[in-house]
Amino acid sequence: MLNPESNIKFIKGVGEKRAEMFYNLGIFDVDALIHFFPRKYEDWTKTKTVAEVENGENITIKATMITPVKEHMIRRGMTLYKCRFSDGESVINVTIFNNKYLAQALRVYEDYVLFGKIEKTFTTASMSSPKIEKLDTGVRIHPIYSTTGKLTSNAIAKVIKTALESLDEIPETLSDDIRKKYDLISLDSAIRQIHFPENEEEASKARKRLIFEELLTLQLGLLKLKSNKKNETPLKITKDFTSEFTSLLPFKLTNAQQRAIDECIKDMQGKYPMNRLLQGDVGSGKTAVGAGIIYTAVKNGYQTALMTPTEILATQHFESLSKMLDGKGITIRLLTGSTKPKEKREIKADLIDGKIDLLIGTHALIQNDVEFSNLGLVITDEQHRFGVKQRANLASKGQGIHTLVMSATPIPRTLGLILYGDLDISILDELPPGRQTIRTDVVDSSYHERLYKFIRDAVDRGEQCYIICPMVEENEDSLDIKSAEQLAEGLSETAFKGYNLGLLHGKMKAKEKDNVMKAFSNGDVQILVATTVIEVGVDVPNATIMVVENAERFGLSQLHQLRGRIGRGSKKSFCVLVSDSKSEISRSRLMTMKRYSDGFKIADEDLKQRGPGDFFGERQHGLPKLKIADMLEDIDILHLAQNCAGDILKEDYNLDLEKNKHLCDAITKMFRNIEY
Numbered sequence: 001m002l003n004p005e006s007n008i009k010f011i012k013g014v015g016e017k018r019a020e021m022f023y024n025l026g027i028f029d030v031d032a033l034i035h036f037f038p039r040k041y042e043d044w045t046k047t048k049t050v051a052e053v054e055n056g057e058n059i060t061i062k063a064t065m066i067t068p069v070k071e072h073m074i075r076r077g078m079t080l081y082k083c084r085f086s087d088g089e090s091v092i093n094v095t096i097f098n099n100k101y102l103a104q105a106l107r108v109y110e111d112y113v114l115f116g117k118i119e120k121t122f123t124t125a126s127m128s129s130p131k132i133e134k135l136d137t138g139v140r141i142h143p144i145y146s147t148t149g150k151l152t153s154n155a156i157a158k159v160i161k162t163a164l165e166s167l168d169e170i171p172e173t174l175s176d177d178i179r180k181k182y183d184l185i186s187l188d189s190a191i192r193q194i195h196f197p198e199n200e201e202e203a204s205k206a207r208k209r210l211i212f213e214e215l216l217t218l219q220l221g222l223l224k225l226k227s228n229k230k231n232e233t234p235l236k237i238t239k240d241f242t243s244e245f246t247s248l249l250p251f252k253l254t255n256a257q258q259r260a261i262d263e264c265i266k267d268m269q270g271k272y273p274m275n276r277l278l279q280g281d282v283g284s285g286k287t288a289v290g291a292g293i294i295y296t297a298v299k300n301g302y303q304t305a306l307m308t309p310t311e312i313l314a315t316q317h318f319e320s321l322s323k324m325l326d327g328k329g330i331t332i333r334l335l336t337g338s339t340k341p342k343e344k345r346e347i348k349a350d351l352i353d354g355k356i357d358l359l360i361g362t363h364a365l366i367q368n369d370v371e372f373s374n375l376g377l378v379i380t381d382e383q384h385r386f387g388v389k390q391r392a393n394l395a396s397k398g399q400g401i402h403t404l405v406m407s408a409t410p411i412p413r414t415l416g417l418i419l420y421g422d423l424d425i426s427i428l429d430e431l432p433p434g435r436q437t438i439r440t441d442v443v444d445s446s447y448h449e450r451l452y453k454f455i456r457d458a459v460d461r462g463e464q465c466y467i468i469c470p471m472v473e474e475n476e477d478s479l480d481i482k483s484a485e486q487l488a489e490g491l492s493e494t495a496f497k498g499y500n501l502g503l504l505h506g507k508m509k510a511k512e513k514d515n516v517m518k519a520f521s522n523g524d525v526q527i528l529v530a531t532t533v534i535e536v537g538v539d540v541p542n543a544t545i546m547v548v549e550n551a552e553r554f555g556l557s558q559l560h561q562l563r564g565r566i567g568r569g570s571k572k573s574f575c576v577l578v579s580d581s582k583s584e585i586s587r588s589r590l591m592t593m594k595r596y597s598d599g600f601k602i603a604d605e606d607l608k609q610r611g612p613g614d615f616f617g618e619r620q621h622g623l624p625k626l627k628i629a630d631m632l633e634d635i636d637i638l639h640l641a642q643n644c645a646g647d648i649l650k651e652d653y654n655l656d657l658e659k660n661k662h663l664c665d666a667i668t669k670m671f672r673n674i675e676y
């Protein structure tokens with residue numbers, strides 16, 4: 001008898017060699033094996049006769065073998081096996097390629113079931129390499145597994161079948177209440193039926209049960225992460241200074257900004273530390289929200305830190321926040337890699353002395369280098385997606401520190417539920433008034449001359465322009481794709497001779513990048529040729545044109561981020577996406593950019609067109625890998641699971657109850673490879 005922990009080499013028919021193949025798939029024990037779910041099914045239950053089908057159809061046919069197998073050696077390594085079958089009315093010529101094992105197992109006058117594509121002419125019917133099984137066992141729904149190397153789907157199915165036959169009932173993980181409420185079959189039935197369903201209904205019930213369980217486990221795990229951070233905080237805000245703050249601003253906060261600030265301050269007045277995400281499209285005014293809560297935190301006697309992914313961004317935040325807050329009794333300092341050692345020492349000393357109210361710098365610096373005397377609030381400006389893991393590191397600077405993460409990447413709401421399951425969320429769904437819409441066009445490279453003239457005219461009027469090139473890998477030899485360096489060099493001698501061109505790319509030193517960015521910022525550089533390094537939230541309101549070369553190489557969300565660099569001032573702005581791609585998909589993706597300006601809409605489209613891979617690239621977010629659930633397809637079940645997770649934690653906050661033990665184990669298992 002097997003149990004779930006048994007090594008798979010103890011399954012009948014699995015020797016060392018075959019076991020090794022499973023190990024390569026990451027499958028070591030029986031439990032992992034039975035959780036290796038089919039990728040899809042082939043339904044062999046609806047059999048037809050040759051007469052009933054069209055040429056080229058995929059069919060399942062019950063047929064008797066009527067001639068013995070004839071072997072034809074075509075050349076070395078290529079043997080054909082030919083024989084004939086009859087479905088009672090028609091003869092089917094069957095050819096099998098190279099599969100000696102199958103050819104030798106076939107017996108004349110036995111009944112089989114054939115699965116595959118049929119080729120018909122007026123007089124003949126034939127099948128090339130159909131799948132063939134004995135009639136008495138073959139007419140069923142066949143599971144199809146993802147295979148690697150020599151391990152065929154059939155072989156996997158056989159091993160799983162044997163394992164399931166010698167396993168006792170698989171212990172239930174969900175309580176009767178939950179199963180009843182959400183109409184879920186038992187785990188034992190679900191596992192057996194997901195591999196070997198009698199019909200479609202069984203398969204779909206099994207899927208529902210397993211998807212529910214997986215999403216429930218994920219959701220519970222994330223909620224527990226969130227609650228783990230819920231140690232009470234001593235750092236309480238007693239007075240809200242927001243109205244004083246808003247009176248300092250040259251503009252009126254949007255309703256969304258006001259709401260977000262209120263939500264943050266309410267958090268910081270509560271028992272637990274704030275742990276919140278501020279999501280807002282480019283230009284929605286996240287900085288002012290950050291400034292607002294920094295203001296209140298400082299006025300309540302706390303130090304604050306604002307962390308950014310890059311130096312450029314830190315410098316920009318320093319400048320804009322200084323404008324907003326300087327001289328209002330708030331001391332702000334900037335700490336970057338280029339800060340001189342002497343000044344750095346001063347800053348560190350002043351921080352410990354409590355003389356600095358707001359420190360702005362890059363993540364790495366603030367997290368590793370400095371000590372505060374009374375840090376109460378950390379804000380991170382992320383610009384990109386970020387991981388659960390990084391977030392957990394944030395508050396490592398002290399007990400109960402309030403954290404706000406600002407993200408400019410619109411995530412479709414449904415995915416946000418999972419990715420940010422451990423955070424409270426505020427959304428800026430409103431842009432400040434008077435924003436120009438950016439005109440976006442998609443053109444091919446025959447427009448370059450016209451485009452360059454358009455740019456020269458704008459620059460002559462005193463405006464500025466970005467030309468963005470895709471990052472070119474060193475080993476990539478695509479003749480039609482110019483690197484930023486090549487392009488800048490060429491243009492400075494041709495179309496833009498006599499103009500000031502700047503170049504910005506990823507391989508430059510931080511200091512060099514900084515200098516170029518500054519020169520662009522103060523107008524010395526008129527045309528900036530850059531790779532996506534400018535994607536981070538730089539703000540040059542005088543830049544009104546953005547040209548993106550080889551636009552088909554960018555993700556939609558990335559294009560949206562890029563485009564957010566223009567249209568920041570009062571002048572009309574233009575984004576021109578240049579692409580010679582003939583592909584229908586590329587074109588329609590780029591047209592999405594022309595059609596929509598709302599980042600959330602674009603993210604939704606991106607998701608529809610490219611699938612969730614981009615959002616759920618494991619590396620990016622650090623979430624556990626899912627075996628069966630699909631974030632998009634299974635959104636309805638996700639909602640149920642979220643509901644259920646809430647109920648469970650309401651009753652048993654720490655999952656101490658005996659009935660929740662299995663779930664607790666499942667969470668540990670799912671999250672075991674993820675550090676927090």
Ligand code: ADP
Nearest residue numbers: 251252253254281282283284285286287288432
């Ligand atoms: P993002 O959300 O992309 O970080 P920023 O915070 O950089 O946006 O704001 C973009 C621009 O909008 C800035 O120049 C800022 O001064 C301006 N801004 C922010 N809030 C308002 C508002 N309520 N009214 C007018 N302008 C605003």
Ligand code: MG
Nearest residue numbers: 286287381537
């Ligand atoms: Mg910003």
